[in-house]
Amino acid sequence: MRRSVQKKKKASDTFPCTIEELKKQLSSMLQDSPDLNFSTYTLGQKRIIVFYFTYQINKEQLHRSILDTLLASQDKTWDAKMIQNEVPLASSTLHDTLISVAKELIQGGVGIYVEEDEQPLTYYIPEQARRAVSRAENESLVLGPQIAFTESMVTNLNIIRWRLDTPELKTEKLIIGKEIPTEIRIVYLKNISNDDLVNTVRQRLEDLDVNDVMDSNVVAQLIEDRSTSIFPQLLTTELPDRFCNSIINGKVGIMVDKSPTVLITPATLFSFLESTEDIYFRWNIGTFLRIMRLVAMFLSILLTPAYVAALSFHVEVIPSSLLVSLGQSRANVPFPPVFEALLLELLIELLREAGARLPTKVGQTMGIVGGIVLGQAAVKAGFTSNILIIVVALSALASFTAPSYMMGGAIRVIRFPMIILSGLWGLLGIFLGLSFLIIHLLKVSSLGTPYLSPLYPFHFADLDNSIVRLPWSRSNRRPTVNETKKPVKFSQKEAKKKRDIDE
Amino acid sequence: MKIQLQVPVGLQIKAFYLFFLIHTVQVGSGIMGVSTHVYSQAKQDAWISIIVAGIWMSISVFCMSRILQQYESADLPGIQVDIFGRIIGKFLGTVAALYFFGFMITLLLNYIEVVQVFLFPTIPTWLVCFFLLSLVVYAVLGGIRVIVGVSFLFFVGTVWLLAVLYKPITLMEWNHFLPIMGTSYTDIIKGAYKSTYSLIGFEALLFVYPYVQNKQKAHLAAQQAVWGTTILTLAVVVITIGYFSGPQLERLIWPTLSMFKIIQFSFAERFDIIAVGLWMMVILPNMVTAMWLCTHTFKRIYGLRQKQVLYMLAALLFLGTILFQDRLQINYFTDMVATLGFYIAFVYPLVLLPIVLLKNYIRRKRGTSQ
Amino acid sequence: MKKLICILCVLVLLTGCVERKYIERLGIITVIGYDLLEEGFLEGTLIFFQFDPNANSVSQIITSRANSAKGIRQDANLKSSKQLVSGQLRLAVFGSQLAEKGIMRVTDTLARDAAVSDLLYMTIAEEDAKAILSSNKMEDAADIGNYLNSMIEKNIQNEVLPYSTLHQFQHDYYDLGRDPILPMLNLEDGKPVLRHLALMQDDRMVGKLPVKKGFYLKLIESRFEAGHLEVGLPREKFKPYFKSNRNHEEIDQMFVTFDEIKSKSQLVLNSPDSLSFNLDITLEGRILEISDDLKIQDPKVVKLLEEEFASLIEDEIKSVVEVFKENQVDPIGFGQIYNKERPLKEKGEWRKLMSDISVDTNVKTRIVRHGIIK
Structure with a gap:
C-alpha cells in the first residue's frame, strides 16, 4: 500500500494528465522542435496520442506494427498494459516521468499515451543514419578480408559475433559521458583474457568523468597510462579481422558507439608495426x-x-x-x-x-x-x-x-x-x-x-608474432605478455620424428 | 633502519636481468683504456693478468653471495648495520654511496674527454655533462624496472661493436704474445690490479640482491656476468696487444677506441667517430645504475626521499665535474676511485664473509643455549 | 620545477653551440706532401677539395712553409678562403730529403690528431713531394690525389706493395726488432709511378729496394693469397724439352710468369747465439705464360720447372736479405723472432746484431695448373 502511494506521488508530477497538457509540456521540454509529430486518435472512450520525431524512427514499423494494431478496431478502449500485450513489438518501456520519455524519443522511440493513464508507453524503433559496410579505406590490405567497421555499434557487434561465434565472447556494456552519454563495449573472450586486464580496462572506463566522448581515439587518449608521451598506447583499427585476431590472442577490445574504429589493448610498440597481412602471407x-x-x-x-x-x-x-x-x-x-x-x-x-x-x-x-x-x-x-x-x-x-x-x-x-x-x-x-x-x-x-615487450621484459617465445613470424605449426602459444588463461593454443604435434632420406 | 629490505613483487626483477645489470655497470669507461694500463705492468702477459683478475673477481662474487645468503633479503647497508652496529654500519654505507658518486664523476670525466678529443674539440665540458645527467635523472626517475631495462637494451644495442673488431683481428700479430710468461709473477699481479678499474661495479650485487625475484639463481647470474666481463676484457686486451706493437700501445690513451679507427664501411668511412658517439650508450647504463645505487643507499641509510637525493646528487655531480680541468687531475681522481673500488669490490667481501659467518655462528649458538 | 627545466633548456640551446664544419665551407685535404728545405724549414703541399658552384675543378693545391706540420696547416689557411681540415686525409708523401733525416717529426702530428685516419697511406717521394703532387698526368682520375691513392690502394690489394698505412708504420716503428718499409713514388715523364720501396731505419730512409723484390719480402714475412711473379729461368736446362723452336736464340733465359701464387712461410730462429735463422717456404702457383714452347705435360718438365723456380727464389731471398743486412734494416721482423727468445731492451740493440744474422732458406714449389692448353 505504502509503495503504491509513493509511486503515485512520484508519478503524479505529470501523470495522469490530459493530452493537451502532455503536448505542451513535451514540446517545451524538447525546445519546441518542429520535427516532433503528434497524432491523436479517439478509440473507444479514450483519446490516444502517438508522438515521435519524424526522422528518428522507422516509419515502416510504426505503421505496420503500432498503428495497424491500434486502429484495427475502433471500439476498444486501450490502456498501457493492453497496448503492450497487443502490439507485436518487443522493445516497449513504461515511463514514470516525462523527461525519460523525452530521452527515449531523442534516441528513436515512439511515445504512446492513453489519456488520463498512469504511465506513457514508448517503443524503441530507431532509424539511424548509417552507411553500409564497406571496404577498409585507411588500413588497406591486399590479402585477407576487406570489410571495415562502420559508425554503427549494432553493425560492428554484428560483424564481431559473426567472426567470433563462441558463447565465451563477452561484450560488457558501459555508458560514459554525463551530458551526452555514449555506449561503450568491452569485448573479450571470457575463457582466455586475463581477468586483471579486463578489470583494469573496466576500472579505467568507469572512472572517466567526462561530459562527452567524440570518438574511440578520444577514449584511447583518456584512458592511456602516459598522456605526455608521443606514442599511441592503444591500438586503433578499423579492421574486424585484426580486432578479432587480437581478442583471440587474449587482448581486450573496446568499442565505442558512433566511431568506425575500435581499440585494442594492451598495445606494444611492435603491435603498431604489425599488419594482418603478415599473417596472411x-x-x-x-x-x-x-x-x-x-x-x-x-x-x-x-x-x-x-x-x-x-x-x-x-x-x-x-x-x-x-x-x-x-x-x-x-x-x-x-x-x-x-x-x-x-x-x-x-x-x-x-x-x-x-x-x-x-x-x-x-x-x-x-x-x-x-x-x-x-x-x-x-x-x-x-x-x-x-x-x-x-x-x-x-x-x-x-x-x-x-x-x-x-x-x-x-x-x-x-x-x-x-x-x-x-x-x-x-x-x-x-x-x-x-x-x-x-x-x-x-x-x-x-x-x-x-610498451617494449617482448624486447623488454624479454620473452623469447613472444618474438614470434611480434618481430618475426613462425610457421603456423610452430606458433602455438598466445603472447605471454597478455597473461592469458590458456597460454597454449594447441599442443605441439609429436609427429616430429626426424626422418632419414627416403624413409 | 631495517636490516631486511622487503621489495614488493611488482618491483622485483628476474635473476636473468642481473647478468645485464652487473655486466653493463662493469663495462664502461675503463675498457676504453684497459690494455694500456695492464700492458704497462704485465707486458705481453697482460692477458694472464686479466684471467687472474677474473678469477679473483669470481671468488669475490662467491663471497658476496655467501654473505647475502646468510640473510633472507638484505643488502649491504643493512648487513653492515647488523654486523658493525648502527654508527659504524651507517658510516660504511655512506662510504659506499660516496664511492658510487666518485665512480660517476670518473665516468663522466673520461667520456667527456673522449668526446672532446674525437668529436668536438671545443665542446664545453658542462654541456656533455648536462646531457648525460639529464638522461640519467630521467632514467632513474623510472625506478629499478627502467634501470634494468636500460642496461638490458643498451647492452643489446652496443654488443655488436665486438663484431666490428674483425678487421683488427685480421691484422693481429701473434708474435706480440711471445714469450709467454716472460714477465714476473709480481708484474702479472700488478697488471691484474691495474685492470680492476675496468672491472669494478660488480659490487652492485650487494645492493640489488633484495630486488631479485628468484634469489637462488642470483649467484649464478652474477658469476656469468663477471665472467662475461672478463671474457670481453680479455678479448679487447688480446686484440689490442696483437694489433698494436708494445711500445705503440703504451703511448695510447684509449687503445680500444683507436682500434676502431681502421674500420670502415661503404656508408661510413670512419667508424671511430660513430663508435665514440655510440659509446654514450655504453656509458649510460653504467651511470644510471651507479646513480640508482648511490641514491638508493642514501635512502636506505638516512631515510631520505630518493627523488630529492637524485636531484641534489645530479646538481653536485654537475658541479663536481666542471671543476676538473686537465688530464692529470682526471687521472689522479680516477686512480683514487679505482683504488677505493678495488678495496670495496675485491677485498672487502673477502673480509666481510668470515665476520658475517662468525656473527651468525655466535647468534645461533646463543639461540640454542637459551 | 617545470620553469627551471625550461630555463635550463633555453640556456643550453643558447650557449651550448659547438663549432660547425659545413662541408661547403671546408677545404678537405686529401693528400699532403712534406719536403725539407735547407734551413730546416718544412714545405707542405696540400691537395684539397673545395666546393664552389662556379669552380671548374673541385681539387686545389696549395704550398706553404713553416717550422712544424701544424704550422703548415695554419700557413695554408692564410692562403685559402676555406677552412682546411684533415679528416679525409688519404695519403701522405714525404720528400726524400725529409725521409733521410727522419719523418717522425711530422708523422707524430698526424698520429696525434684524432681526426686523421689510421688508414692513411704513407709514401716517400724519390725526389720532392711537391713535384709529384704538382704533376698533372693522372690518366682519367679526377685529380692527382685520387690517382695516387687508388694506384697505391690497388697495388696493396694485389699484394705488390707492403701494407703501408699510418697504423702499420707506427706499429713497425715502435715495435722492437722490426723496421717500417714504405713505397716510393717517382716521376717518369712527369707521371707518378711506383718503382722502389724505401728501407727505413726507424723513421729514416737508408736505402731502396726495387718493387719487384718486394715480392720476396712478402714471401718471407707472411703469406700470399693471390700473388703474381715473372721470373727468368736458365734456358739451357730446358733445351731438351722444347717442342719446337720458336725461340729467340739470342736470349739465354726463359721467362715464365706465375700467378695465383699461394705461399706459406715459416721463419724460426735456430739458436739465439749464432743468430742463424731457418726459413721454410712452400709455394703453389699456376703458370700463366712461358716464353718457350715447352712440353709442359711431361712430369719431368714440371719437376724441373719447380726445382729451378725454387732455387731461383732461394737466391733472390738471399740477395734481398743481403740488402737488408747491408743497410742494417729489418722490415721482415727477424728481430721480433729473436725477441721471443731473448727479450730486447731497445731498438738499437737489434740493429747492431742485424748484420750478423744468417738465413738458411728452403723453398718448395708446386705448379698446380698450366692454363687451358697443353
Missing part, C-alpha cells in the same frame, strides 16, 4: 615484412639526422666516393644543412597534410605536383641539394610503411627534434636523442603492460 615473407618495417622505422628516424650531422660536423665519416658529389650538391645551397633538412621535411609534411585534407581526386594531383615539380624546382633554385631530396623522400616513405597511421605520425614528428639535435650537436645529439627515446619507451606502458 607465408611466414617467411611475413617475417621479412615485419623486419623491414622495423628497419624502416629506424631509417626514418635516423637517416635525415645522419645526413645533417655528417655535413655539418663530421666530414670524416663521409665515404670518399660520396664526398665530391655531396660537396658539390651542397655548394649551391645557401642554408646550413639543418635548415635545409627542416625545410624539406616540412615540405613533405605539408604535402601529406594537404593530400589528406583535400578530396581524393585533387589529393592525387597534389602529390604529383608536390613530389615532382616542387622537388625539381627546389633543386634547380639551389634551395636544397638533390641528395637530400633522396634522403628525405626515403625517410618519408619509410615512415608511411607503419601500418598504424598513429604510429606513422609519431615517427614523423620525432624526426624534427632529432634533426634539430643533430644540427646542434652532430652525432652526439643523435645518440642523445636516441638514448632519450629508448629510456622513454622503457617508461611507457599500455594499461600496465610494458
Whole structure:
C-alpha cells in the first residue's frame, strides 16, 4: 500500500494528465522542435496520442506494427498494459516521468499515451543514419578480408559475433559521458583474457568523468597510462579481422558507439608495426615484412639526422666516393644543412597534410605536383641539394610503411627534434636523442603492460608474432605478455620424428 | 633502519636481468683504456693478468653471495648495520654511496674527454655533462624496472661493436704474445690490479640482491656476468696487444677506441667517430645504475626521499665535474676511485664473509643455549 | 620545477653551440706532401677539395712553409678562403730529403690528431713531394690525389706493395726488432709511378729496394693469397724439352710468369747465439705464360720447372736479405723472432746484431695448373 502511494506521488508530477497538457509540456521540454509529430486518435472512450520525431524512427514499423494494431478496431478502449500485450513489438518501456520519455524519443522511440493513464508507453524503433559496410579505406590490405567497421555499434557487434561465434565472447556494456552519454563495449573472450586486464580496462572506463566522448581515439587518449608521451598506447583499427585476431590472442577490445574504429589493448610498440597481412602471407615473407618495417622505422628516424650531422660536423665519416658529389650538391645551397633538412621535411609534411585534407581526386594531383615539380624546382633554385631530396623522400616513405597511421605520425614528428639535435650537436645529439627515446619507451606502458615487450621484459617465445613470424605449426602459444588463461593454443604435434632420406 | 629490505613483487626483477645489470655497470669507461694500463705492468702477459683478475673477481662474487645468503633479503647497508652496529654500519654505507658518486664523476670525466678529443674539440665540458645527467635523472626517475631495462637494451644495442673488431683481428700479430710468461709473477699481479678499474661495479650485487625475484639463481647470474666481463676484457686486451706493437700501445690513451679507427664501411668511412658517439650508450647504463645505487643507499641509510637525493646528487655531480680541468687531475681522481673500488669490490667481501659467518655462528649458538 | 627545466633548456640551446664544419665551407685535404728545405724549414703541399658552384675543378693545391706540420696547416689557411681540415686525409708523401733525416717529426702530428685516419697511406717521394703532387698526368682520375691513392690502394690489394698505412708504420716503428718499409713514388715523364720501396731505419730512409723484390719480402714475412711473379729461368736446362723452336736464340733465359701464387712461410730462429735463422717456404702457383714452347705435360718438365723456380727464389731471398743486412734494416721482423727468445731492451740493440744474422732458406714449389692448353 505504502509503495503504491509513493509511486503515485512520484508519478503524479505529470501523470495522469490530459493530452493537451502532455503536448505542451513535451514540446517545451524538447525546445519546441518542429520535427516532433503528434497524432491523436479517439478509440473507444479514450483519446490516444502517438508522438515521435519524424526522422528518428522507422516509419515502416510504426505503421505496420503500432498503428495497424491500434486502429484495427475502433471500439476498444486501450490502456498501457493492453497496448503492450497487443502490439507485436518487443522493445516497449513504461515511463514514470516525462523527461525519460523525452530521452527515449531523442534516441528513436515512439511515445504512446492513453489519456488520463498512469504511465506513457514508448517503443524503441530507431532509424539511424548509417552507411553500409564497406571496404577498409585507411588500413588497406591486399590479402585477407576487406570489410571495415562502420559508425554503427549494432553493425560492428554484428560483424564481431559473426567472426567470433563462441558463447565465451563477452561484450560488457558501459555508458560514459554525463551530458551526452555514449555506449561503450568491452569485448573479450571470457575463457582466455586475463581477468586483471579486463578489470583494469573496466576500472579505467568507469572512472572517466567526462561530459562527452567524440570518438574511440578520444577514449584511447583518456584512458592511456602516459598522456605526455608521443606514442599511441592503444591500438586503433578499423579492421574486424585484426580486432578479432587480437581478442583471440587474449587482448581486450573496446568499442565505442558512433566511431568506425575500435581499440585494442594492451598495445606494444611492435603491435603498431604489425599488419594482418603478415599473417596472411607465408611466414617467411611475413617475417621479412615485419623486419623491414622495423628497419624502416629506424631509417626514418635516423637517416635525415645522419645526413645533417655528417655535413655539418663530421666530414670524416663521409665515404670518399660520396664526398665530391655531396660537396658539390651542397655548394649551391645557401642554408646550413639543418635548415635545409627542416625545410624539406616540412615540405613533405605539408604535402601529406594537404593530400589528406583535400578530396581524393585533387589529393592525387597534389602529390604529383608536390613530389615532382616542387622537388625539381627546389633543386634547380639551389634551395636544397638533390641528395637530400633522396634522403628525405626515403625517410618519408619509410615512415608511411607503419601500418598504424598513429604510429606513422609519431615517427614523423620525432624526426624534427632529432634533426634539430643533430644540427646542434652532430652525432652526439643523435645518440642523445636516441638514448632519450629508448629510456622513454622503457617508461611507457599500455594499461600496465610494458610498451617494449617482448624486447623488454624479454620473452623469447613472444618474438614470434611480434618481430618475426613462425610457421603456423610452430606458433602455438598466445603472447605471454597478455597473461592469458590458456597460454597454449594447441599442443605441439609429436609427429616430429626426424626422418632419414627416403624413409 | 631495517636490516631486511622487503621489495614488493611488482618491483622485483628476474635473476636473468642481473647478468645485464652487473655486466653493463662493469663495462664502461675503463675498457676504453684497459690494455694500456695492464700492458704497462704485465707486458705481453697482460692477458694472464686479466684471467687472474677474473678469477679473483669470481671468488669475490662467491663471497658476496655467501654473505647475502646468510640473510633472507638484505643488502649491504643493512648487513653492515647488523654486523658493525648502527654508527659504524651507517658510516660504511655512506662510504659506499660516496664511492658510487666518485665512480660517476670518473665516468663522466673520461667520456667527456673522449668526446672532446674525437668529436668536438671545443665542446664545453658542462654541456656533455648536462646531457648525460639529464638522461640519467630521467632514467632513474623510472625506478629499478627502467634501470634494468636500460642496461638490458643498451647492452643489446652496443654488443655488436665486438663484431666490428674483425678487421683488427685480421691484422693481429701473434708474435706480440711471445714469450709467454716472460714477465714476473709480481708484474702479472700488478697488471691484474691495474685492470680492476675496468672491472669494478660488480659490487652492485650487494645492493640489488633484495630486488631479485628468484634469489637462488642470483649467484649464478652474477658469476656469468663477471665472467662475461672478463671474457670481453680479455678479448679487447688480446686484440689490442696483437694489433698494436708494445711500445705503440703504451703511448695510447684509449687503445680500444683507436682500434676502431681502421674500420670502415661503404656508408661510413670512419667508424671511430660513430663508435665514440655510440659509446654514450655504453656509458649510460653504467651511470644510471651507479646513480640508482648511490641514491638508493642514501635512502636506505638516512631515510631520505630518493627523488630529492637524485636531484641534489645530479646538481653536485654537475658541479663536481666542471671543476676538473686537465688530464692529470682526471687521472689522479680516477686512480683514487679505482683504488677505493678495488678495496670495496675485491677485498672487502673477502673480509666481510668470515665476520658475517662468525656473527651468525655466535647468534645461533646463543639461540640454542637459551 | 617545470620553469627551471625550461630555463635550463633555453640556456643550453643558447650557449651550448659547438663549432660547425659545413662541408661547403671546408677545404678537405686529401693528400699532403712534406719536403725539407735547407734551413730546416718544412714545405707542405696540400691537395684539397673545395666546393664552389662556379669552380671548374673541385681539387686545389696549395704550398706553404713553416717550422712544424701544424704550422703548415695554419700557413695554408692564410692562403685559402676555406677552412682546411684533415679528416679525409688519404695519403701522405714525404720528400726524400725529409725521409733521410727522419719523418717522425711530422708523422707524430698526424698520429696525434684524432681526426686523421689510421688508414692513411704513407709514401716517400724519390725526389720532392711537391713535384709529384704538382704533376698533372693522372690518366682519367679526377685529380692527382685520387690517382695516387687508388694506384697505391690497388697495388696493396694485389699484394705488390707492403701494407703501408699510418697504423702499420707506427706499429713497425715502435715495435722492437722490426723496421717500417714504405713505397716510393717517382716521376717518369712527369707521371707518378711506383718503382722502389724505401728501407727505413726507424723513421729514416737508408736505402731502396726495387718493387719487384718486394715480392720476396712478402714471401718471407707472411703469406700470399693471390700473388703474381715473372721470373727468368736458365734456358739451357730446358733445351731438351722444347717442342719446337720458336725461340729467340739470342736470349739465354726463359721467362715464365706465375700467378695465383699461394705461399706459406715459416721463419724460426735456430739458436739465439749464432743468430742463424731457418726459413721454410712452400709455394703453389699456376703458370700463366712461358716464353718457350715447352712440353709442359711431361712430369719431368714440371719437376724441373719447380726445382729451378725454387732455387731461383732461394737466391733472390738471399740477395734481398743481403740488402737488408747491408743497410742494417729489418722490415721482415727477424728481430721480433729473436725477441721471443731473448727479450730486447731497445731498438738499437737489434740493429747492431742485424748484420750478423744468417738465413738458411728452403723453398718448395708446386705448379698446380698450366692454363687451358697443353
